[in-house]
Amino acid sequence: MTNNSPRSVARGKVFAVAPMMDWTDRHCRMFHRQITRHALLYTEMVTAMAIRHGDRQRLLGFDQREQPLALQIGGSEPASLAEASRWGEDFGYGEINLNVGCPSDRVQEGRFGACLMAEPALVRDCIGAMRDAVSVPVTVKCRIGIDDQDDEEDFDRFIETVSQSGCTTFIVHARKAWLKGLSPKENRDIPPLNYHRVYRLKQNRPGLNIIINGGINTLDEAEAHLPHVDGVMLGRAAYHTPWILNEVDRRIYGCTDEPAASPLEIVERMKPYISEQLARGVWLQHITRHMMGLFSGLPGGRLWRRVLSEQACRPGAGLDVLERAAAEIASRLQAPALAAE
Numbered sequence: 001m002t003n004n005s006p007r008s009v010a011r012g013k014v015f016a017v018a019p020m021m022d023w024t025d026r027h028c029r030m031f032h033r034q035i036t037r038h039a040l041l042y043t044e045m046v047t048a049m050a051i052r053h054g055d056r057q058r059l060l061g062f063d064q065r066e067q068p069l070a071l072q073i074g075g076s077e078p079a080s081l082a083e084a085s086r087w088g089e090d091f092g093y094g095e096i097n098l099n100v101g102c103p104s105d106r107v108q109e110g111r112f113g114a115c116l117m118a119e120p121a122l123v124r125d126c127i128g129a130m131r132d133a134v135s136v137p138v139t140v141k142c143r144i145g146i147d148d149q150d151d152e153e154d155f156d157r158f159i160e161t162v163s164q165s166g167c168t169t170f171i172v173h174a175r176k177a178w179l180k181g182l183s184p185k186e187n188r189d190i191p192p193l194n195y196h197r198v199y200r201l202k203q204n205r206p207g208l209n210i211i212i213n214g215g216i217n218t219l220d221e222a223e224a225h226l227p228h229v230d231g232v233m234l235g236r237a238a239y240h241t242p243w244i245l246n247e248v249d250r251r252i253y254g255c256t257d258e259p260a261a262s263p264l265e266i267v268e269r270m271k272p273y274i275s276e277q278l279a280r281g282v283w284l285q286h287i288t289r290h291m292m293g294l295f296s297g298l299p300g301g302r303l304w305r306r307v308l309s310e311q312a313c314r315p316g317a318g319l320d321v322l323e324r325a326a327a328e329i330a331s332r333l334q335a336p337a338l339a340a341e
Ligand SMILES: Cc1cc2nc3c(=O)[nH]c(=O)nc-3n(C[C@H](O)[C@H](O)[C@H](O)COP(=O)(O)O)c2cc1C
Pocket: 018, 019, 020, 021, 022, 023, 044, 045, 072, 099, 100, 101, 102, 141, 173, 188, 213, 214, 215, 216, 233, 234, 235, 236, 237
């Protein structure tokens, strides 16, 4: 793989599951990996300072079965980002991504995340230092702008300046971040989506790899973006309705392997991992909380959520909780005239 190229895939397009704090932890990623072999997965954001001073095994450790996997870092200081990237590469991540899109106050105080969209030269220097430090691709996740920045010119200047670092892959959340007055959650919904702005970026800079993100809810929608860009990244839809990932390998990556026949098969695939984790003292609910949406919109969805939320949190809860819920769903599936919940 050449530096900064997106993963080489059957049709040259990338499908990624977004970095999401508190959500895309290692258990979540292992779960998603049972549904799609090829989607590129991202960690939650880890700050460069945490990597420098914190418990690196806890912050960066992962299971090789999660690959292909990218580490997202937050920071704005070239030397510490370079050091953090080095740690990421040493741990085995296949890509290091810089967060230039997060609008939370805590992140703004640390002068990183989306507020860096106003400092393209600093981002260029950060990415340059990170690229010098590692041989895996270094990518940027950003917005189309912040606050009262002019959509077209400021964004073009940002991309132009940052790409001087040699960075060629940009994941673009297709809405601005409004840094004053909106919560991070509101900033994921209220600023309007502008997909055409991202398409134009690809048209104007065909040599860059552009991955589009924001408000993409289904695989049909994801596929509709692909003629215009190099890839798609889904966040909330992948988390809340993970079964949509089941068709990713076939439809996006052109794989002919049989996808899982049903979400019940995914439950089976998760069991060995869950057993391993329980044996290490991990609580069942820390894993199953990410699996709540597996049957979303499907027969048994409500039952599944109820059993997991009521029983997986009990002290000592084990695989039997999952097995009971799965057995009940299986028996319902055999019943005639079953309506989707
Ligand atoms: C709970 C949550 C946590 C998030 N944490 C991060 C993060 O750590 N880094 C980041 O770049 N984006 C983060 N995001 C933003 C997502 O990566 C993504 O850009 C955003 O949700 C829009 O995509 P979507 O509409 O497909 O969800 C987070 C989103 C959610 C819902």
